[in-house]
Amino acid sequence: MSHFGRSGPPDIKDTYSLLVLNISFRTTADDLFPLFDRYGKVVDVFIPRDRRTGESRGFAFVRYKYADEAQKAVDRLDGRNVDGRNIMVQFAKYGPNAERIQKGRIVEAIPKTRGRSRSRSPRHRYRDDYREKDYRRRSHSRSRGRYESDRYHERERDHRRRSRSQSRSRSRSGSLDYYGGRGRDDRRSRSVSYDSASPIRHIPSPERSLTPHRTPPSSPNKGSHSVRSPPSRNVSPQDRGANSRSPSPRSPNED
DNA sequence: GTTGAGCGTT
Numbered sequence: 001m002s003h004f005g006r007s008g009p010p011d012i013k014d015t016y017s018l019l020v021l022n023i024s025f026r027t028t029a030d031d032l033f034p035l036f037d038r039y040g041k042v043v044d045v046f047i048p049r050d051r052r053t054g055e056s057r058g059f060a061f062v063r064y065k066y067a068d069e070a071q072k073a074v075d076r077l078d079g080r081n082v083d084g085r086n087i088m089v090q091f092a093k094y095g096p097n098a099e100r101i102q103k104g105r106i107v108e109a110i111p112k113t114r115g116r117s118r119s120r121s122p123r124h125r126y127r128d129d130y131r132e133k134d135y136r137r138r139s140h141s142r143s144r145g146r147y148e149s150d151r152y153h154e155r156e157r158d159h160r161r162r163s164r165s166q167s168r169s170r171s172r173s174g175s176l177d178y179y180g181g182r183g184r185d186d187r188r189s190r191s192v193s194y195d196s197a198s199p200i201r202h203i204p205s206p207e208r209s210l211t212p213h214r215t216p217p218s219s220p221n222k223g224s225h226s227v228r229s230p231p232s233r234n235v236s237p238q239d240r241g242a243n244s245r246s247p248s249p250r251s252p253n254e255d
Numbered sequence: 256g257t258t259g260a261g262c263g264t265t
Contacts, residue, residue, distance in 0.1 A: 019262055047263090047264095058259060059260095092263080094263085096263045
């Protein structure tokens with residue numbers, strides 16, 4: 001994105017890309033353009049932003065029309081204090097699409113093989129692996145602190161299936177005949193049955209769930225759900241188990 | 256309001 005009015009990357013033919021690092025998060029392309037344009041012909045200035053927040057990532061790409069000017073800009077702007085931060089200007093080593101570029105100039109196109117030249121960094125990029133499961137900036141600091149919310153919780157994995165899978169695996173190991181496939185199979189059958197019933201906690205009396213929390217026959221708000229989770233949360237497994245299995249230590253009757 | 260290693264978009 002650049003203030004040139006174009007959406008994607010303009011004509012990057014014979015252009016030299018400069019990587020500007022250590023820039024302030026407030027620094028924008030408009031701020032860098034005049035600064036870099038002073039030393040040469042800047043064809044485009046792009047500052048990668050976060051797709052979630054949209055804020056700058058702290059670095060920018062400046063493309064010059066000539067290498068000599070780019071080199072001069074690097075020598076001049078490198079280490080220069082911008083917006084209160086000393087920026088680092090250097091030639092980009094990789095193109096927008098992971099092309100191999102030398103001195104900011106693209107010398108090698110993307111190979112047919114997906115093996116990007118930047119295999120130096122095994123970590124995946126956010127755009128390739130952009131998923132809310134492992135998204136994170138290249139910041140090991142508090143940077144992601146604000147992005148990370150307490151709401152994000154890892155999804156539970158299916159451990160039960162693995163257990164059964166292993167049992168089956170061992171059977172196939174060759175010990176099945178040894179135990180007498182049939183007898184063992186029968187035993188496993190019950191085991192599976194029991195196991196299946198175990199995880200599935202059937203509520204003895206579903207109505208009880210609604211009992212403690214009396215549901216108004218007619219809701220004041222028609223067709224409007226004030227809450228969706230709270231009611232479920234009210235029912236605690238302990239209370240349910242205590243009521244259905246054994247009376248509470250303190251019986252209201254004796255009181 | 257915060258942060259700080261690095262390599263890019265419609």
